[in-house]
C-alpha cells in the first residue's frame with residue numbers, strides 16, 4: 001500500500017488509542033487469508049517496480065510472473081469477502097479519533113448500506129473496477145441487481161464481469177440484458193407498463209426536463225400526457241368492462257415475448273438461456289381461452305388499451321389532430337348504463353374530457369410549439385432500435401421478475417455508449433425513470449420485494465435528472481440500495497442544479513472518495529472528510545536564555561488535505577461509512593477472463609444505429 005507519508009503522520013497524530021491490541025484479540029491480524037492478501041499486495045508492488053526498471057530481455061518473464069501474481073492477488077481479495085456480514089470495500093486504516101496504523105479489512109454491514117453508496121474520483125482511478133467488485137458481492141448475496149452502464153461500448157468490461165460473477169455464483173440464468181445497440185441479444189421492455197397515468201406522465205416529463213426548462217412547457221407536456229392516458233383508460237374500461245380481453249392480450253404478449261426470447265437469440269448468448277420457461281402455465285391458460293381470437297383481434301385493433309400502452313401510442317396522440325380525434329372518440333363511446341363497470345367510468349370520462357379540452361384550448365400552431373420537446377422526445381423513443389426495445393413488447397418482464405418469488409434477476413442495461421451524448425442522455429434518464437416508477441409501483445401495492453435489491457449506476461452524475469431524489473427515496477423505502485459512481489459532485493450539479501444535487505448527495509451515506517483534480521472538488525472533499533484536533537506545543541520566546549515559556553494550543557487539521565486528495569494513487573482513497581472514516585486500499589480486481597463478444601460487426605451496426613438516432617433528434621429539433 002502506497003500510503004502517503006503525510007497520511008501516516010496524520011494517522012499517528014490523530015490516534016488517541018492503540019487499537020492494535022484489539023485487532024490482535026479479534027484475530028484479524030492472525031488470519032491467514034489476511035496475511036496472504038498483504039503478501040500478494042507486496043509482491044504486486046515489487047513486480048511493478050521491477051517491470052518499470054526492466055530491460056527488453058527481462059520483460060517477457062516478468063510479465064508472465066505478473067499475470068500469476070495478479071491471479072493470486074485477485075483470489076486473495078475475493079477470499080476477504082464476508083457476504084454474510086456485509087460488503088468488503090478493501091483493506092484500510094481507521095482515520096480520526098480511533099486512528100490506527102495497522103490495516104484492517106473493511107466490511108460495510110448490509111443493514112448500514114441501505115442509505116445508499118456513492119463513489120467519486122477522476123477518470124481512470126478505478127471507480128468502475130470497484131463497482132464490479134460491489135456488484136459481484138451483491139450477486140453472491142443472492143440480491144436482485146440492476147446495473148446501468150452508460151459506457152458499455154465495445155470492450156464490455158462491466159457486462160463481462162457481471163456474466164463472470166453470475167457464473168461463479170450459479171446465477172447465469174438470472175442475467176437479462178437490455179440495449180438498443182444490440183437488438184439481436186437484447187430483451188424488450190415496455191417501461192410504461194404498470195405505471196399509473198400520473199406516474200407515467202410526470203415521470204416521463206421529469207426525465208426529459210432540464211434545470212433550465214420553463215415550468216410552462218413542463219406543465220403543458222404533462223397535461224397532454226395525462227389527457228392521452230386518461231382517455232385511454234376510459235376507452236379501455238368501456239370497451240372491455242370485464243377486463244378479460246386485456247388479460248388475454250397480456251398473455252398473448254407474454255407468449256410472443258417467450259417466442260422472441262427462444263428463437264431470436266443467437267446461440268453464443270446462451271447465458272440468457274432458460275429465461276422464464278416456468279411460465280408455460282400461463283401460456284396454456286391462453287390457449288384454452290374462451291374468448292375467440294376474433295374478439296381479441298378486434299379489441300387489439302381499435303387500439304385503446306391503457307394497460308399495454310407504449311411510447312408509440314403516446315407519440316401518435318401527442319399531436320394536435322390526433323388528440324382532437326381522441327376527444328371525438330371519448331365523446332362517441334358512451335357509458336352503457338346496463339353494464340356494471342369496475343372503475344368509476346363517469347369520473348374517468350369527465351377527467352379525460354376536461355384534460356383534452358384544456359390541452360386543445362389553443363390553435364394548432366401554438367400547440368405544436370409548446371408540445372415540441374415532448375413530441376420530439378417521444379418520437380426518439382418510439383422509432384428505430386430504441387422503439388424496437390421499448391415498444392415492440394407491451395409488457396414489462398423486468399418488473400415481473402423483481403416481484404416473482406421463485407427467481408431473481410441480474411439486469412444489465414446499456415442504454416447507449418456515451419459517445420452519442422445527447423441520445424444517451426434522454427435514453428438513460430428514461431431507464432432510470434422507469435426503474436424509479438417501478439419501485440414506486442411496487443411500493444404503492446404495499447408488497448415488499450421478495451429479495452433485496454441493489455441498483456448500480458455508473459457515470460451517475462451525467463444521467464441524473466431532476467426528480468432523481470425520488471429515485472433515492474423510493475429505493476430507500478423499499479430497502480433497496482443505490483450505488484452511484486461519478487467523477488465529481490459537479491456532474492450532479494450540472495444535470496440537476498445545485499439544490500437537487502445537494503439532496504442527492506445527502507442521500508449518499510457511504511462515500512468513497514478517490515483522486516480528484518480540481519481545486520473546488522478537492523477542497524469540498526477535504527471538508528466532507530473532516531478534521532481532527534491536534535495538540536500543539538508552542539514555544540513562547542521571551543527575552544532569550546532559558547526563560548522560554550511553552551503553551552499548548554489545539555489546532556484543527558484536515559484528516560485529508562485537498563493536496564492529499566489530489567495526489568491519491570490509483571485504487572486508493574477514503575471511505576466514509578457508518579460514522580467512521582478510513583484510508584482504503586480498494587481491492588485489486590483482474591480483468592474478466594473472457595470478454596462477452598457482442599454480435600458481429602457490432603461497432604458498425606452500433607454506429608449506424610446511433611447515428612440514425614442522432615439524426616432523428618437533430619431533424620426534429622431543426623424543424624421545430
Ligand SMILES: Nc1ncnc2c1ncn2[C@@H]1O[C@H](COP(=O)(O)OP(=O)(O)OP(=O)(O)O)[C@@H](O)[C@H]1O
Nearest residue numbers: 122123124125126127128129130571586587588589
Ligand atoms: N482495483 C483495481 N484493480 C485492478 N486494476 C485497476 C484497479 N483500479 C484501477 N485499475 C486499472 O485502472 C483502469 C481504470 O479503471 P476504471 O475503468 O475502473 O476507472 P474509472 O474510475 O471508472 O474511470 P472512468 O471515469 O474513465 O470511467 C482499469 O482498467 C485498470 O487497469
Ligand SMILES: [Mg+2]
Nearest residue numbers: 127128129458
Ligand atoms: Mg468508469
